Amino acid sequence: MVCPYRGLSQFNEQDAEFFFGRERFIFGEEQSKTGLLKAVHTQPLVAVIGSSGSGKSSVIAAGLIPQLRLEGNWLIDIFRPTSKPFQKLASALIQWLEPNLSNTGQSIEAGKITKSIIQGHLTLSQVVSDILRINSGKRLLLVIDQFEEIYTLCSSEKQYQFINLLLDAINVGNLALVLALRADFYGYVLSHRPFRDALQRFTPQLLSSMNRKELQSCIEKPLEKSGVSLEAELTQRILDDVGEEPGNLPLLEFALFELWNNQQNGKLTHSIYDKIGGVKKAIANHAEKVYGQLNEIQQKQAQYIFTQLVCPGRGTEDTRRLATRSEIGVENWDLVNHLANYREYSTDYQARLLVTGWDEGKNENTIEIIHEALILEWKRLQAWMTEDRKFRTWQESLRFLIQSWENSGRDKNALLRGLLLVEAKTWLKQRALNISAPEKEFIQKSRQRERLVKYRAAIFGSIVIAFLVLAQRQFEELLFQKRFFDAFFGVPTSSDLIHLLPQALEKADRHVNDKKIDTAIELYKDTLTVAENFIKTVPVEDKELNNEYIKEIIYIQKNIEKSLAKVVKNYYIDIELKPDLNSPPFGKRKGSIKDVRQFENQYM
Incomplete structure (x- = not known):
């Protein structure tokens, strides 16, 4: 005999003959x-x-x-x-x-x-x-x-x-x-x-x-063709328990479903009604009974499954949520099937707590709580949600972001960053077992992008620093060249720029090391000219300072001449003449040569 009550399941088109009120x-x-x-x-x-x-x-x-x-x-x-x-x-x-x-x-x-x-x-x-x-x-x-x-x-x-x-x-x-x-x-x-x-x-x-008359129709009319009857005054007792509060209809339907499946000789009785816990407790009692039959491992799985199937309210009551098999986890699916196919009675309708389905778009199994009345009436589930509310609220927000990422074709700009990524990493560390594989993938790709961004930022920072260092060096080089050539052409300049001479000598020596011999010789010669010009600018007021200044320039000049002679000897004198250079004197200096740049022509 078909049960005329639907329990927590909704009435569908084929149930129209039992739908009243x-x-x-x-x-x-x-x-x-x-x-x-x-x-x-x-x-x-x-x-x-x-x-x-x-x-x-x-x-x-x-x-x-x-x-x-x-x-x-x-x-x-x-x-x-x-x-x-x-x-x-x-x-x-x-x-x-x-x-x-x-x-x-x-x-x-x-x-x-x-x-x-x-x-x-x-x-x-x-x-x-x-x-x-x-x-x-x-x-x-x-x-x-x-x-x-x-x-x-x-x-x-x-x-x-x-x-x-x-x-x-x-x-x-x-x-x-x-x-x-x-x-x-x-x-x-x-x-x-x-x-x-x-x-x-x-x-x-x-x-x-529904008003009282409509609720009475829901209770009594579905039984008219079944041959099953209600014990006297039971309808009035049920109506008193239901009241006219919104949301009590599924509680009524489930109580009637339980009464039907516990009927005694074709009669729904007061004793059965007491046994199931009445309208107010029937659903919670049933859920507790099913939960109590699970072993310890299954009970822990059940907590995870049910909290995943509740969407935390934000200014509204909590709602049931349709989840996929990948979100619930393959390891939990045997328990899902058990809860979705639970039978306590030999009837056409199951006393199930969950409903499974199929998502054609994702080509994947789905699961949800059979009715939101279970969320409102089952105290254990409410306690689980209180305990997990912060995590589940964050997780639902994460799923919105994942959905946007998928819709964007997995655009890297839709990944987590900043505080959102910090929060995700924190939850991943604390609740890794409760975060699904797709969610972990999203967080992992966000972390990879963060590392890439940091790496690129470090590289860019190094480039900027190098650029700044290079720019500073270029500036110093330009400043050196300006001051050096001012001194070379006899433009009046400060005597404290004598440090240009050793700088110029160092640059010329580097040219030699780089095999830029002609450039080195030119710079040696130019530096000697600058030295001569500096001597001309020595202040005559302070004789002691005058002597010290000239001594320093002469010392630098000698070093320049030594370097220039060495370069000329190594690169411009034939190998046959080099032994003669080791047996001085090899010539007399021409007294008529005044231009220090004509260094290599100063000997007869």
Whole structure:
């Protein structure tokens, strides 16, 4: 016998026969003819807004869609945005654009559409118009469930681009766009002016908590065809426990699911209700029971798995998060399968805590918590999140950055730097086991880039220093040349520039070492001229200073003459004459030679 209650799972289209309690929201009041169904027929944009656990997904899938199917002229698809809303949108639309292609062919075409939309070469309006042209006489219903994922899983840039894409498309006729949004994310809508204006123009459908009569319908009507009954006064007791607080609907459904699976002789009883912990404790008790059956290693794995499946709220409540197998880790996947296929009863429905899926874009398994009610009611999970909140908040921020890096084609400029990289290295050191392989790769590549930047900066710094040193040397060389040639041409100059003579001698000696003999000889000769000019500038007022100054110049002159003679001897005198130079005197000095530059011509 099929269980008419869905536990923590949402009601889908095939569960419509068991879906009760939302007739007024779907069909509207008798006299006003308002309601979700009417809104879809009269508005191109319909936002279904309600608190977590109010049943938004179920009322659309099991309430609205079956009614539209009966009309026979609707093309219908429902999807969640996840972190890749453009890809999900294209995958939903391709079935009507290219109905004759294989699954593989449609996947390839959907990828092309995604790329064109992101690059701005194609709009959703154009795609929708093509679909309605191909499917003449049809209307198109696009449902984006859990629209808050746009804000929790996508960057601000992607949020605005995707929402603006949707808002542009609502101007196309015969399109109905339905968005299911958690009420605590409505502030994000208000912060985006075009989105806010659109929802002022097209009235949202606000899904409030059920009243007592509606809740009673949820409890009793699904049993009418089953042959199973409720013990007297049990309905009233359950209703008293549920109250009218928003978010209690999944607690009710799970309690009813537990009651059904513990029924005694076709009857749901007070004793069973007490055993499961009632509406308030049934979910937490079930989670604790499953957790308690795990061994110590599995319990540690479970803590990591569940905290990875919760997205920390930022001014909002925590939300469930769709994770991939690579993020959770292959080593944890056996436990994931156990928690996703957990059966406590021999029924068609599983008492599972997790739900697995498949991401066609990444070609990878996915996993998520079965319902956000588990986050709100399971105290152990709340304690784990309190303990891990700082780390998980940082990790989700890191994933946004990784997504931007991937979207940029892994541009090096999108890698971490500065304080962000310092923070990442700190967390990597502290929580390496809780950071996934893709996240580690991103941090590692950021560190490599940092080292490269530092290396290049060091090289550049060395070059700058070398340049500055070289520039200083060039400046000193230019200053030397100016002062030297001023002295050479007899331009009046300060006597304290006598230090130019040994500098010039040193430069000439270096030319000799570099085999620049002609240049060296010229500089030796020029230096002798400068020495003569310096002697002419000796001050006559101070005789003692005069004598010391001349002595120093003469001493330098002798050193220059020795160096010049050595060069001439080594490079300009034939080898046959060199023995004669060792037997002086080898000639008399010409007294008539006054120019010291004619040094090599001073002998007969």
